Amino acid sequence: MxxxxxxxxxxxxxxxxxxxxxxxxxxxxxxxxxxxxxxxxxxxxxxxxxxxxxxxxxxxxxxxxxxxxxLSMKEISDVFDIRINLERFAYSLALNNMREEDFAELEAIAQKFMDSVDSSIEELSRLNTAFHNIIYKRADNIPLLEIITDLHIKLYITRFAAWDKRENIIQSGEEHFEFIEALRKKELDVLNDLARRHIYNSKIAYEKRVSKITPLALCEKEVGFE
The missing domain is CATH 1.10.10.10 (Winged helix-like DNA-binding domain superfamily/Winged helix DNA-binding domain)
Incomplete structure (x- = not known):
């Protein structure tokens, strides 16, 4: 430890x-x-x-x-749908406010993420959060950032499922560089598609993991709580 x-x-x-x-x-x-x-x-x-x-x-x-x-499958789906739309809104607000120093920070974090693919989920999550927070900051909307942060916390448990394979972590890292390019070119349609892909990987992976857990196993583990 x-x-x-x-x-x-x-x-x-x-x-x-x-x-x-x-x-x-x-x-x-x-x-x-x-x-x-x-x-x-x-x-x-x-x-x-x-x-x-x-x-x-x-x-x-x-x-x-x-x-x-x-998290029930419906709750997962509902929260992810909300998060995707909120993040798309944040990108639309940030698009014209990005500065050259922001891109330099994004590139540094994106590279560090790629260099850390064998690190802990906690470290990868920290880098991923730092990357997206730079973009959210340029949205210049504090209430929006607070809501997105709350949703990140609610869905934190799904992240390991998406990053339980090295190739999935690398895919997330490559998508960070796609974000940077789309922001530079101010391609909102590309950013919207990236938001969906980047987030839904976690949703699909978590749903697959939970679906493998039998109802009997859940009941046995839950004895004494209710």
Missing amino acids: KDSSPCQQVADHLEDLILSGQLLPRERLGETDMAERFSVKRHVIRDAFKILESKGLIEIKRYKGARVVS
Whole structure:
């Protein structure tokens, strides 16, 4: 685990287990069980849970505890549709506000992403977010950015499914360079298509992963939560 506080170390480990599918959607996370598993006090587990909750990876209910989030197929589809349209709007606003220094930053981050294809999902996600935030900033619409950020958090759990194969990560990286070219040429139609492709990869991959989990497995993991 990373050289950080105990609660962050536990949160990082649990995040890996959730994103890799070793902890299933709706699986109950008991404080006592987790404390024993990681050989830490329960307050460390509670703090770790708060970190995971802020990322949208688990949900915590009073008197019932914590469990891994589970997004229904319809909820996934609805949120992705909203996100695509909002991001297309952001690109349309940013198109005429991009500066040369913005393109230099985008190119540097895009290259770093390609150089980091074998890094952790967390690092790849950080670079991906940094790349798109430069564009969102040029949209000059704070409420829009806040809504898009909230949607990113809600869909964070889907990202590992899209990046569980090296070729998928490389494809995302190549699309970053397509974004830069389209922004330079002010090709809104191309940007709109890229927004759909770039985002829907996560949706399709997550749906495939969830569809492989049997209802019986979900029920067994969820015992005691409701």
